[in-house]
Amino acid sequence: MEWQKEFKNFITTAEQLCDALKLPDTERDKYRRIISQYPMMITPYYFSLIDINDPEDPIAKMCIPSEEELLQEGSFDTSGESENTKWEGVQHKYRQTALILSTNVCAMYCRHCFRKRLVGLSDAELNKKVDEAAEYVKAHPEITNVLITGGDALMNPNVIIERYLKEFSANENLDFIRFGSRVPVTFPQRIYEDEELLELLSQYAVVKPLYVITQFNHPREITKESIRAVKALQSRGIQVRNQTVLLHGVNDDPEVLGELLRGLTRMEVVPYYIFQCRPVTGVKGHFQVPLRKGVKIVDEAKALQNGIGKSVRYAMSHPLGKIEILGEAEEGKMLFKFHQNKYPEDRSRIFSVEIDDEVTWLDDELSSRK
Structure with missing residues (x-):
C-alpha cells in the first residue's frame, strides 16, 4: 500500500526536524532533550501545512516540540483514567461507555496530547487481548457503546481493527462503535489509499453503526486531502x-474557531465538542486558555454558525465527569453542568463556581461548588 511507504519519511529525530525547518545545528540539542522525554512523530503531509517562515504558526505549535513541554507543572492523568481502568486497557468511567486503549502509536504525536504519559512510550496501559476486552464489555450489559482509541485507533493494523469490529459487532447490547482517530487530519492517505480498510469498515457498518471521532483544531487542517479522507x-x-x-496560540480566536466550525459543517462533520485543554504535565503551561476567555471565544464563534454549528458544546473532561462550561453567572462566578458524571446522582446537575480571570481548570474549586 502506498501510504505505508510514507513511514520511512516521518520526521522523528532532531536531525530530521532541524533539516526540514532549515535550522542551525546548534538547535539539535534542544530538540533532542525534549524528544527524549516526549517522542516526536510528524508525517510529511502534516509538515507540509506548516508556514516555516511564521514563528507563531498554529500548525507548527501542534506538532513541533517546545521547551515549554519540559515544565513539570500539571499531572499526567487529569481525568482519573487510572482509577477507572477495570481491565487491561479497558476504562469504564461512565455507565454506558467502555473506552479501549488499543495502541500507543499515532501518525503524529500532538504536542498538546493529554496522554503524553504513554503515546510513543509505554504499552503498560494498553489492551493486548481483544477477546478479553470484549468479554468485559459483554459481562456488563449496561455498556451500550465502546470507544476504541489510543494512541490512534486507525494506526492499528487492519487485522487488529477487524478483531475489534468482529468482537464488538457481535455484542447485541452495543448500539454503536466509535474509533478515536486524528488520522483524517494528520495522515489522510492512510484512509483514502487503503481500500482494504475502507472495505472492512463498510462491511461492519451494516452490522453496527460506526463512528470516527476525529480532531480538527484549525481551519488550515481542512485540506483537499483531509476532505478526501x-x-x-x-x-x-x-x-x-x-x-x-x-x-492557546492555535484557535483561541473567535474568527479562527468560527471558520473551523463552518468548514466542518460544510463537509458534513458535526462538531459536537470543543474541549478545554487539560492541565497535563508538558501541556498546561502553554496551551491552556483561561475559562472566562474560553467561554467568550466559543460563544462568539458559535454566533457565526448556522444551526448545526451552534450545537457544539464547550466542555472539560474532569475526573468527576464531562462538565459543560455554560458561561458567566453573577459577578465572579461561572455556570457549569455535568454533561456526564461517574456518579449518577450528579448527572445533569448545574452548579456555579467563583473563579478569577486566570483559572483554566476546575479542581479544588469543585469542592465549594453551589
Missing part, C-alpha cells in the same frame, strides 16, 4: 464527528 469514510457508511481542543 472524510468523504471516503462517509461514502462507506461511517459517520464522522469532531472534537476540537481549545488551544
